[in-house]
Amino acid sequence: MIMPMTPADPTDMFDDFLIRALFAGVGVALAAAPLGCFVVWRRMAYFGDATAHAAILGVALSLALGVSVFAGALAIALAMALTVSNLSEKGFGVDTLLGVLAHSALAFGLVAVSFLQGVRLDLMSYLFGDILAVSKGDLIVIWAGAALVVTLMAWRWQALLTSTLNRDLAYANGINPQREQQIMTLALAIVVAVAIKVVGALLIVAMLIIPAAGARAMARSPEIMAVGAAALGALAAVGGLMASYHLDTPAGPSIVCVAAGLFVVMTLAARLRSK
Amino acid sequence: MPGLHANKRGRCPGMRLVTVDRMSVKRGSHQALSNVDLTIDKGEIVTIVGPNGSGKSTLLRCIIGALKPDSGTVLREAGLRIGYVPQRLSIDATMPLTAARFLSLPTKRSKREIQEALAQVGAEGLGNRPMAGLSGGQFQRVLLARAIMDKPDLLILDEPTTGLDQPGSADLYTQIEQVRRDTGAAILMVSHELHVVMSASDRVVCLNGHVCCHGTPEIVASAPEYRALFGTGTHGALALYRHEHDHHHHEHGHDHAHDTCGSH
Incomplete structure (x- = not known):
């Protein structure tokens, strides 16, 4: 087992890129867990994809304008999520609409990136993440975003659950399910913005749904499922990073591979137990 | 008339x-x-x-x-x-939800309140059962129990x-x-x-x-x-x-x- 420590400089363990990467991965996993449960329960995987793909366009714009990549990704992801959310309220064919938006957002983003001149941009790092390049500043943004998302989810938990079950049930209890949907949309945009550097735009939805789906197998309540998803996500982040370090594989995809492995193990274990 | x-x-x-x-x-x-x-x-x-x-x-x-x-x-x-019982309530299979947890939405309820409400609609003992595993009649009773919690x-x-x-x-x-x-x-x-x-x-x-x-x-x-x-x-x-x-x-x-x- 590798424990990347830096005894040479005991004052700041965050000088070690691997420690920073571990904290970044765990931070994203924690933020993605409760939100990921709702993405699974509400069948919003495609919604998540549209939002995440739009973030590539946000990255291109922020590099062109010279503003923070987090801010650009957040703004465009939020704009996309709100658009999709509002259009689906109006009753457009949601599946097709999401397909159109998700893929065109990605295509426009990639084209926009190609226009950028004089900016050294490793496109792969935004598509698949570049967790080993996470800086201390990035880490602060990731953990601040994660804390915000977890706080939002905890605050709205009961209302979100009720509106997820049935909109009319929510209305009868004085909850406005549209408002809850907007809060989810905001949380999703934040997760996309902080996760883009860690797992990349293409695999963000994987970090949302795979740990949650893995936790479902063993969970008896929504809360246990959310906590389980956080645990599985964090485990996948740590395991994926170690695999990446030893096997010299790309970090983001390695994390998702470990998450997928955990999903299979959890699901099989639950099958065996119920027999 | x-x-x-x-x-x-x-x-x-x-x-x-x-x-x-x-x-x-x-x-x-x-x-x-x-x-x-x-x-x-x-x-x-x-x-x-x-x-x-x-x-x-x-x-x-x-x-x-x-x-x-x-x-x-x-x-x-x-x-x-208002207590509301909707015509249809389909709970996604991915959401683990017991009857007792369902009765605690959106307001947290004590165990006793939940047991009382279930008893009131003739659904004693269903609290720990997953909603997905209830029969049609049990399910409707649990919906009714939730509607009267308030x-x-x-x-x-x-x-x-x-x-x-x-x-x-x-x-x-x-x-x-x-x-x-x-x-x-x-x-x-x-x-x-x-x-x-x-x-x-x-x-x-x-x-x-x-x-x-x-x-x-x-x-x-x-x-x-x-x-x-x-x-x-x-x-x-x-x-x-x-x-x-x-x-x-x-x-x-x-x-x-x-x-x-x-x-x-």
Whole structure:
């Protein structure tokens, strides 16, 4: 087992890129867990994809304008999520609409990136993440975003659950399910913005749904499922990073591979137990 | 029909829970409801009957605040607590949810409160069961238990016996009656089971995009508008009711119910 420590400089363990990467991965996993449960329960995987793909366009714009990549990704992801959310309220064919938006957002983003001149941009790092390049500043943004998302989810938990079950049930209890949907949309945009550097735009939805789906197998309540998803996500982040370090594989995809492995193990274990 | 509008005006204002006044609702380009008047007073059982697509659920959804009327108003008494049982509640298989956890939404409840509510609807011992594993009748009882957690002034049920067999729905109606006796809550419900409706309601509202007729069950059952809607002979229960209670015969062939249902 590798424990990347830096005894040479005991004052700041965050000088070690691997420690920073571990904290970044765990931070994203924690933020993605409760939100990921709702993405699974509400069948919003495609919604998540549209939002995440739009973030590539946000990255291109922020590099062109010279503003923070987090801010650009957040703004465009939020704009996309709100658009999709509002259009689906109006009753457009949601599946097709999401397909159109998700893929065109990605295509426009990639084209926009190609226009950028004089900016050294490793496109792969935004598509698949570049967790080993996470800086201390990035880490602060990731953990601040994660804390915000977890706080939002905890605050709205009961209302979100009720509106997820049935909109009319929510209305009868004085909850406005549209408002809850907007809060989810905001949380999703934040997760996309902080996760883009860690797992990349293409695999963000994987970090949302795979740990949650893995936790479902063993969970008896929504809360246990959310906590389980956080645990599985964090485990996948740590395991994926170690695999990446030893096997010299790309970090983001390695994390998702470990998450997928955990999903299979959890699901099989639950099958065996119920027999 | 002089009796038809007898219940609309002149009640003590403190008794009134909900007032729907000349409400019209469009769903897309379809005029779902036009000029609907309805009042619900404390403790009464009001049942809405009407063919499919007649706007019954739309009316209920306006009263709980899920839909906004395009014109007219829905007035709820200040602080009115509504318990709502939706027509269908499909819980995604990916959401782990026990009956007890369901009763704790959106307000956290103590174990004792949950046990009491379950006992009140005859669903003792179901607390730890996953919602997905409940039978149709158990599921509806748990929905009813959740609706009464808040000690509502008004219980709104949208076809609560959908999917239940005859004994199952008879049981559920007995429970609903019991709940009203225990809590004194008014009940507004949509039902297809006309024999039950006719025996248990204080007032019946016959709806077909507008209020065709309303009043006591006897008045509604003998109203020509109502007969036009339900007198096609396909509703055995109603035929039975008629046979037992008023000995009138009805003619077949009123297929164009909408056209003959003219009173506003």
